[in-house]
Amino acid sequence: MENNILLDAKGLTKTFGTRTAVNRLDLRIEQGDIYGFLGTNGSGKTTTIRMLTGLIHPDAGEVRIGGYRLKSHFKDAIALVGAIVEQPAFYAYLSAYDNLMLAANLLKDVTRTRVLEVLELVGLTDRAKDKVGSYSLGMRQRLGIAGSLLNEPKLIILDEPTNGLDPQGMKEIRVMIGQLAAEQGITFLISSHLLHEVEQMCNKIGIIRCGKLVAEGDVQQLLASGGSRTLEQYFLNITEGEGRL
C-alpha cells in the first residue's frame, strides 16, 4: 500500500442512459481519515459509494483498496471494507445477538466472541437479547455498524448514517465513529447532508458536484482558504448555482 492510501479511486465514471452520474472522479482516502463525502441531491454520492463497494461496476476507472484492485482482486479488497449502503436488513423478531450470529455464520472466521465484541463496541451489550423490532432507529443504525464491524474491516463506508435520527441519536453515532476511529484505528468514508455533523466529525471532506469532485482536503484548511466560518457556508459557496437534477 502506497503512502497510507487505503482507498484510491481513479477516473471513476458511471452513466445511466444519457445521464453521467459520476464523471472521471478521483478519490483518495488515507488511513486514519474520517472523510465526509458531500454533495447536493443527485450529485453522485450513492453511485460512487456503490462502485467503491462493488455493488455496481464503473463504466471506466478503477478502485484500489489497500492496494488491491477491486475488479481483479475483489475478495482481498472487499475483506478490508465494512459498509452500509442500503438500510441494513435485520429480522425484527430476532434479538440483536441472534441477528449478528446469523450474519457471522455467513462470513468466514467470525466467532461468537467477535459478535459479543462488536455489540460492546457499539454500546448495545445491555440490549443484545432484545428483539430488533423493539429498537429505535438509532439503535438499528448502531446494530448496522456492529454488523459492518464483524469482519474487522480497516475501512467503513456509511451512506447517510444519521439520516432520520434525532439530535441525541446523531450524537451517539458521531461519538461512536470518533471512538472507533481513535481506539480501533478504523478509517471512515461517510456521505451526509448534515454539514454541521460532518464539520464536527470529519477531518477531511470531498464535495461532489454533477459527478465531479470539486473540492477536497482538510476541513479546517478548506474553510480557511475559502474564508468561510462554517462548512455550511463553504459548501453553499462551492455548490452555488448548481442546476437541480
Ligand SMILES: Nc1ncnc2c1ncn2[C@@H]1O[C@H](COP(=O)(O)OP(=O)(O)OP(=O)(O)O)[C@@H](O)[C@H]1O
Ligand atoms: N440505477 C439508476 N438508474 C438511472 N439513474 C440513476 C440510477 N442511480 C442513480 N441514477 C441517477 O444518477 C444521479 C446520481 O444519483 P445518486 O443517487 O448517486 O446521487 P446522490 O448524490 O447519492 O443523491 P442523494 O443525496 O439524493 O442521495 C441522479 O441523477 C440519479 O437520478
